[in-house]
Amino acid sequence: MKVLLLCTCLSFTSAAAKPNAGLRTWGRFSKLPYPGDKAFLYDTFPKDFIWAVGTAAYQVEGAFEKDGKGLSIWDTFTRGGNRMATGDVGSDSYHNIQADIRAIRQLGVSHYRFSLSWSRILPNGTRGSYNEIGTNYYRSLIKKLKEIRVQPVVTLYHWDLPDHLQQTLGGWSNPELVGIFKDYADFCFQAFGDDVKYWITIDNPFVVARHGYGTGVVAPGIKNDPDLPFRIGHNLLKAHAAAWHLYHRHYRTRQQGKLSMALASHWIKPSRTRLESLRECQCSLDHVLGWFARPLFIDGDYPPCMKARLGSRLPSFTREEREQVRGTADFFALSHGAALSFQLIDSLNFGQQEDLDLRMLLYWVNAEYNKPPIFVVQSGWWV
Numbered sequence: 216m217k218v219l220l221l222c223t224c225l226s227f228t229s230a231a232a233k234p235n236a237g238l239r240t241w242g243r244f245s246k247l248p249y250p251g252d253k254a255f256l257y258d259t260f261p262k263d264f265i266w267a268v269g270t271a272a273y274q275v276e277g278a279f280e281k282d283g284k285g286l287s288i289w290d291t292f293t294r295g296g297n298r299m300a301t302g303d304v305g306s307d308s309y310h311n312i313q314a315d316i317r318a319i320r321q322l323g324v325s326h327y328r329f330s331l332s333w334s335r336i337l338p339n340g341t342r343g344s345y346n347e348i349g350t351n352y353y354r355s356l357i358k359k360l361k362e363i364r365v366q367p368v369v370t371l372y373h374w375d376l377p378d379h380l381q382q383t384l385g386g387w388s389n390p391e392l393v394g395i396f397k398d399y400a401d402f403c404f405q406a407f408g409d410d411v412k413y414w415i416t417i418d419n420p421f422v423v424a425r426h427g428y429g430t431g432v433v434a435p436g437i438k439n440d441p442d443l444p445f446r447i448g449h450n451l452l453k454a455h456a457a458a459w460h461l462y463h464r465h466y467r468t469r470q471q472g473k474l475s476m477a478l479a480s481h482w483i484k485p486s487r488t489r490l491e492s493l494r495e496c497q498c499s500l501d502h503v504l505g506w507f508a509r510p511l512f513i514d515g516d517y518p519p520c521m522k523a524r525l526g527s528r529l530p531s532f533t534r535e536e537r538e539q540v541r542g543t544a545d546f547f548a549l550s551h552g553a554a555l556s557f558q559l560i561d562s563l564n565f566g567q568q569e570d571l572d573l574r575m576l577l578y579w580v581n582a583e584y585n586k587p588p589i590f591v592v593q594s595g596w597w598v
């Protein structure tokens with residue numbers, strides 16, 4: 216299991232966000248410790264602070280072809296080339312719900328984040344292929360969590376697209392995926408939503424777009440078209456927004472849940488402290504977090520520095536689409552420290568250094584996106 220924590224609303228004081236409002240972050244923390252740091256470091260956590268642990272389906276479930284499950288792009292990706300490790304068995308969570316429930320209870324957390332394997336529920340990705348046994352696996356997981364009074368935080372899509380959708384439609388490069396994802400989300404809200412208060416629609420769209428369809432280091436391993444990731448990101452944003460609106464219109468009143476997309480970043484330190492270096496850091500963060508966060512939280516459109524750098528390589532939203540995308544995150548779901556984010560992207564590295572500073576990153580997000588409630592939905596540091 217990956218360690219993760221979710222925190223309740225972190226409130227700072229600041230005026231409404233202006234463009235590049237996050238720029239002041241570096242200056243704000245240039246001299247540490249700051250007055251009040253001791254209290255910050257040694258105080259206790261608030262009573263309603265949410266402690267959680269989390270997993271992703273492909274990592275832990277195993278049972279990759281059991282009980283009617285369809286293959287996902289990770290099942291096929293790990294069979295290609297010279298890759299050794301697969302999630303065929305993982306930590307065999309599929310067969311060990313009871314043991315995992317005991318472990319979760321022992322950890323004393325209040326929430327457990329896990330993801331649904333789309334192809335376990337709908338083997339070819341669409342409703343016609345509905346798999347009842349796979350669906351019941353999640354029903355019983357959620358029921359057992361309820362028995363130990365642990366709330367589920369459910370991710371609909373944690374990188375494991377039904378392989379059939381990749382093979383027949385080209386996966387997320389096809390705009391048809393927007394409607395197909397919405398229909399899958401609809402199914403999940405209906406099947407599980409009475410017991411789920413927190414939904415993550417899509418985990419780390421940056422990695423899905425950039426590394427799934429750009430560098431090819433994660434499934435489906437597509438590379439060679441440097442502009443494809445931006446079209447993928449475009450479809451991911453639209454798919455998320457479609458699911459959000461569906462939930463908002465048809466489920467929210469009854470189910471009372473909140474939805475967001477999980478966005479990952481670490482902090483970055485400038486090479487020098489002159490303003491130009493800070494602007495480069497801003498632009499780097501914009502290319503990773505801002506790519507998705509600005510459309511969702513600000514105006515339904517990409518960050519100006521991304522548009523300026525990429526020009527027509529970046530797809531554009533129509534006015535209706537901007538309206539459709541804007542405001543479709545109920546909280547800021549932050550994955551902290553995902554090393555895959557900036558690494559491997561030379562064009563975004565201006566000699567800055569990666570940094571673990573969660574506090575500065577939170578401050579930046581708060582300043583840049585108009586003080587959204589921030590939930591840290593994943594925290595880890597790996598290479």
Ligand SMILES: *[C@@H]1O[C@H](CO)[C@@H](O)[C@H](O)[C@H]1NC(C)=O
Binds near residue numbers: 339341343344
């Ligand atoms: C998915 O599978 C179902 C059941 O076999 C079938 O009716 C449907 O046409 C399939 N959908 C696609 C897109 O292949």
